[in-house]
Amino acid sequence: MILYSFRRCPWAMRARLALRYAGCAVDIVEVAMKNKPPALLALSPKGTVPVLDTGAGVLEESLDIMRWALEQHDPQDWRLQADPLAAQHAEALIARNDSTFKAQVNLYKYAERYPEHSREHYRQQAEAWLAELETLLEGRAFLLAEQASLADAALLPLMRQFAGVEPQWFAEAAYPRVRSWLEGWLASDLFKSVMAR
Numbered sequence: 001m002i003l004y005s006f007r008r009c010p011w012a013m014r015a016r017l018a019l020r021y022a023g024c025a026v027d028i029v030e031v032a033m034k035n036k037p038p039a040l041l042a043l044s045p046k047g048t049v050p051v052l053d054t055g056a057g058v059l060e061e062s063l064d065i066m067r068w069a070l071e072q073h074d075p076q077d078w079r080l081q082a083d084p085l086a087a088q089h090a091e092a093l094i095a096r097n098d099s100t101f102k103a104q105v106n107l108y109k110y111a112e113r114y115p116e117h118s119r120e121h122y123r124q125q126a127e128a129w130l131a132e133l134e135t136l137l138e139g140r141a142f143l144l145a146e147q148a149s150l151a152d153a154a155l156l157p158l159m160r161q162f163a164g165v166e167p168q169w170f171a172e173a174a175y176p177r178v179r180s181w182l183e184g185w186l187a188s189d190l191f192k193s194v195m196a197r
Contacts, residue, residue, distance in 0.1 A: 014062050108123050
């Protein structure tokens, strides 16, 4: 199996997380986005990453890759099969992360491209999401259960990107549980293994 990836891309990051967690043996091809390999474009003409060639088919979306990986092996029940309501909640969180929060992170990170508002304004727009996650993390280390789930792994890369825009602000912001959750993931062997150069 071959995964076409870009190390810092949040979508490729979460695909790598799920594949590594599930123990899927994949060869990772690091893609230079300005010089995309012909083999990638042959599989996926849109030329974005991640793309997984399973040998039996091609998956072109990070969430599809994550779900596929968990169908192969899910040792800690990231799919939350023991709690269908939590699994439903996970899907809703991921959908909002991938739409609303993604748009907010883009505005915040690249505020100079959107001069109609300040970076602070864009950050404040995203804070309702942080406050919601802060509440979810009350009394537990993960978003929806006592163990990590698909939602945690799927939300992690964008939150990492958000936190990196103004690290000092994030370090002092009123979201200690979100900060602790993010730091726990970033320090984990799983995350470090998928970020190795």
